[in-house]
Every structure is written in C-alpha cells, then in structure tokens.
Amino acid sequence: MTTLSRTLTRKRRHRRSRRWNWFWRLTAVCTFTFSTLALGGALFLFCTDTGEELREWAAGTLLTTQHDYWAPYTFLPDDKLEELKRQIRNPVVINSVADTKQPDVRPVDIPAPEKPKELIEIEEIDEARGSYYFKGKLMYISDPNRVHLVVTTRKDRGDLLDEFAKKYNAIGIVNASGFYDPDGYGKGTKAYGVVIKDGKILQGYNPKSGETALGITYDGRLVTGNYSAQELVNMGVRDAMSFRPQLIVNGKNLFADKPAKSWGIQPRTAVGQKADGTIVFLVIDGRQPGHSIGASMNDVAEILAARGVVNAMAMDGGSSSMMLYNGEAITRTSCPYERGRFLPNAWAVY
Template identity: 40%
Template sequence: MDTKLTSASSVTSERSRTAAARQRRSAKKHKKRLGRTLFRLFLLLVLLAVSAVGWLFLTPSGTNIRYLAADTLITTQHRYLAKYIIGQAELNRRVAEYQKQFDDMGVEKDRHQITLPPPAVEEAKPLVQVEDISGAGYKGFLMIVNDPTKIRLGVPAVPGKGERVLSMVQRYGAIAGVNAGGFADPNWEGNGFQPIGVVISQGKVFYDDTGKSKTTQIVGIDKNGKMIAGRYTLKQMQDMGVQEAVTFQPRIIVNGKGLIKNAKDGWGIAPRTAMGQRADGAILFVVIDGRQPGRSIGANLYDVQQIMLKHGAVIAANLDGGSSTMLVKDGKVLNKPSTKSPEGRYLPTAWLVFEHPEEAHIANVWAGLRPQDIDPAKW
C-alpha cells in the first residue's frame, strides 16, 4: 500500500471532521445569537405593551384615546366591547351622560326664521346640488336642496319589512334620497320596519310610540319649509304645522350656534348623516362615510357641526348614521355605505326630494298596526 496515499487520505478525513465540528459550533453560536435576539425582542415587546397600557390608563392623552375608542364602539353593534376599554360601570355612566347631554341640547327654544327666495330666483337654481366634503380621516358629501318645500318623508311599501333608500327613490320617482330616522334593531339584525318615536308624512301621523303626553326629539320640516328640530310633544308638533318628521337626536345647532363644544364631546368616530337649514331655507344634508380604513374612517358630531356652520346652517340635527348612512341621487348611490351590500340597509324612513312632490303618493304602511304588534326581528 502506498503510504503517501494513506497519509493524504487521513489528512483529508481529519480536515473534514474539523470543518464539520466548526460548522456545528457555528450553528450552535448562531442559534444562541438568534435565541438572545428573540428574547430581547420579546422583552422589548413586553416593555412596549406595558408602556402602552400605562400610557392608556395613566396619562390624560391615553385616557382621551380610550374614551374615543369606547365612544366609537358605542355607536356600533359591538357596544359591549367598550366595557373592556373603560369598564362596564363607566360605559353605563358614559351612555347616560350622553343621553342627558342630548336631552339638554333639544330644550332651547328655536327662534330661527327663513326667507325663501322669490320664485324666479328659486327656479333659476338647480333643485339639488351635491358637493364633495373631506376632513381629517373622513370623506363624504354635502347635498343642498334649495327648495325645502319639495322634500317628503318616504316609508316602505310592504308591512313587516323596511326598504332601502335607493328602492324608495326609484319607487316613488324621487330625484334624491337620504336615510332618516332610527328603528328597533334586535341583535343588530332587525328588519328595519319598526321606527323609534314618531313618523309624520304629509302632515299625517303615520307612527307614534311616545304616548300622547310624552315628548320626543324630532327632525322635520313644517308646512312652510322651515326645519324643526328639538324636543316636542305630538300636540306641539301638530300645532306648529309639522309636515314631515322622524325621531332622532341630538340637535347640534340652534339659533345659529353650535351646541357641541369640542371633538372630545363628539360621540366617537362613525359614518354620519345630519340635516340642517340655512336662513334662505335651503336644506343641507351631510353624509359622511366611515369604517373604511384607507378611505374614510368616519367623523364625530363636532366635525358634522362645523361642516354645517361653515355652510351657513342656522339649525341642524343628527340623523341615523352608522350602517344606515346613505345618499342617492339620480338613481345612483353616491356614497359607500359600511354594509355588505353597496345598496345599504333596510330602513323605515328616508328623506326624498321631488321635482313635483304633489304627485308623490306615500301611503301609511303602519296603518292599523300598534307598536306592540310589530316584531322588528321577524323578516
């Protein structure tokens, strides 16, 4: 046997073993370094989480963020989740506090007057104008209806089932429509048929669950085109000549002044719908999309109030928002509702604009039904 070959083979084998051992040691060192890095990252994340929790619960700015998040959840079907942010007792207190504020905001006597332009001037302007609006985190539309006497309140066609705004616009032959009042919505899966409060259309009471002596906050229009918003009894509404109205709250502008002091009192971020009126009688509808990160998260009521004031509103009130927010013009949905269907939810009422409102035949779909006879969860 060749001793040189044997010696070379031994050297090669030894080198291979040395290289393998070196690789194993390198792998172990790499694993240790990776382990230390991951451990440090874990500690950093824990530290950041503890710091974030401390900031949220122990600092004024963090507390404001918590309450903003809670207020936003309160406006959704997941209201119960707010208790994990501020606690159940604080959630109950918060809701009660807002309700009291909303009640107080509807008390001041409204003294605004409107002066409609002469017919020739009125006819020279388009009946409906739509403008884009936007702000920090939201996008939406402002719809101006220059003749308030051409607005009617539409209702569904079939007992036991609400109707989408687009469907109401098309069925009644309206040129535009906006969602109006709220409704009973068990488990957030209601059929949209049972309104809350009152529904008045063409001067007739279509629905009333308030009782004859109780008050409710309404958003409506009287026979002369003047917007009515605030807390009234049914008799007061009739004495005032209210022609079209739904129950909703809060009133956010009265006698030309905003009632919401700042964004902190704006009741969270959400899709919004609101109605207002200028001194020349023009009705303003603000429709803001929300719950769509990257496009439009939504707005608070202070944002809506400021938009209304900027555009000359002397009175304004909140309408049903959230998943109900909807704007239809010329047979098309202009906004992007936060619903699975691009055509929105089934609703009990909608504000409709007509070129010839006298030709609109709106029948009382609740005739002969008592509130207690309606199952709002049954389709």
C-alpha cells in the same frame, strides 16, 4: 473509530439542532418585542393624558354603537364614563319654534331667493382633524317643499335606499330614523320614535325619552324639538321622524362648547335648513381606514354651521349612513353590503 454512518448522523443532528436554535431564538425575540410593545402601549394608554383622551374617544364611539357593553373595558374612571353616558342619553334639547300654538312664528326669516337656483347641488367634504380624517358629501336642496319622508310598506324588512329612490323617482335621498338593530342584524322594519307622513301620524312616541323630532311643514319650514306627534301635526308639520342629538337650533351650534369625544367618531348623517330655506343633507363616511375614519358630532355641527345652517339634527349613523344622487351612491357605506342597509324610512327629494 468513527464510522462514516455515525459522522453523517451527527451532522444531521447538528443541522436539526441549529434549526431549532434559530426557532427558539426567534421565539424569544418575538416574545420580548411583543412584551415590550405591550408594556409601552399600556404605559402610554394609562399613564399619559393623550392615552386617556384616546380611551375617552374609544368609549364615546362604543357607547353610540350596538356594542356599548364594551365601553367599560376602556377602563376609564367611573365618573368620566358616566359623564359620557349622560351626554349621549340626555342631550340638550331646544325647541326651534317657541310656541306650538303659533305655527307661523319662524326662528329665522326666509327671504325670497334673488335668482333661480338649481334644485340640487353637491359639495365634497374632505377634512383632516389631527389624529383622524373623513370624507363625505353635502347635498343642498333649494326647494324645501320637494323634500319628503318616505316610509317602507314592507312587513318582512325595510327598503334599501335605491329601492326607495326607484319607488318615488327620487333625485336625492339619505337615511333617516334609527331602528331595532341587535348586533347589526336589524332588518329596518320599524322605526324608533315618531313617524308622520303627509300629515298623518303613523307612529307616536314619548318626547321625554331623549330623542327629538325633526319635521318639515307644509310651507317648507324645518322644525326640531321636544314635541309630541300631535303637537307637530298642529304646527302644520307634513313629515317628521325622530332621533338625536340636535346639532343646531335657531342658529346656535349646540356642540360648540362640548367635548368632541363624548359621541366618539362614526359615520354620520344629518339634515338641516339654511336661513334662505335651503334643506341640507350631510353624510360622512366612516370605519374605512385609508378612505374615511368618521366624524364627531362636533365636526358635523361645525360643518353645517359654517355653511349657514340654522336648524339641524343628526339622523341614524353608522352603517346606515348613505347618500344617493340620481339613483347612484355618492358616499361609501360602511355596511358590508354595498347597497347599504334595510331602512324603515328616508328623506327623499322628488
């Protein structure tokens, strides 16, 4: 005879058993779903042309960050990975001025403006490129003689862009040189490459290292190329720094026939000059899904070329990319700190 207590015990066991049955069923369904998605994803990434292209994009992006050691884990064929590395480490370099002994030679004649222009004009960038999208700002500076390289004087760290802007009463400003940045914790105290300020060489560099110089002369010409610090000074360059790659030289878009994925997709900063002498700053936001993923070097070169820029070069990108206007950030940095990063120098308008 079954007692009431035994009946209740059996019911409790049955309820517990049903709960565990649901748990195991849910676990089995989740495991099957995950395995199916993982298998499908692996087949897509490794067995389709689109998947291989996405892995190339990922490898190119990683190779231009401090985490380039992750690039081999995209499992690209060795020859493709080496080609991406070659394009980044050894970009094509063209001197914008053919003969350093003739500083008055100009790649493009700069005509006198027909009418006075505003010193600074801002243009919005908002574009979609198939699988990615980006936003940013273009800043046009009509008087190139108002554009200067500003350099930190701190010993413990670099300056934030808003600190540079306050020190120099700058109307507009963007980041410039790269710097030693282990795992994203660099303090921006010392720039990579050449630094020339007001005609004085503060720092030299080896122009054969792959980086190229960008300078502005005393008469407002932007020059870029494989020049030593002394050659730049001899050419009448007032301020200069170095990074890479060149984007446009003497009106030629150097990325017009290059695969976009070689440099990946990142936040970008670039500086250039139009034929009429106007200096152009460009900053593209990135690493922010829902706002802006970032741009390729091809995108940056294309944007500038479409607006008449005849000489241009990339500045440091990533979480350093940022633009301020009248003391306020008008782009969105990918740096966790909303004021951006500590920087060794910047291009400022004052």
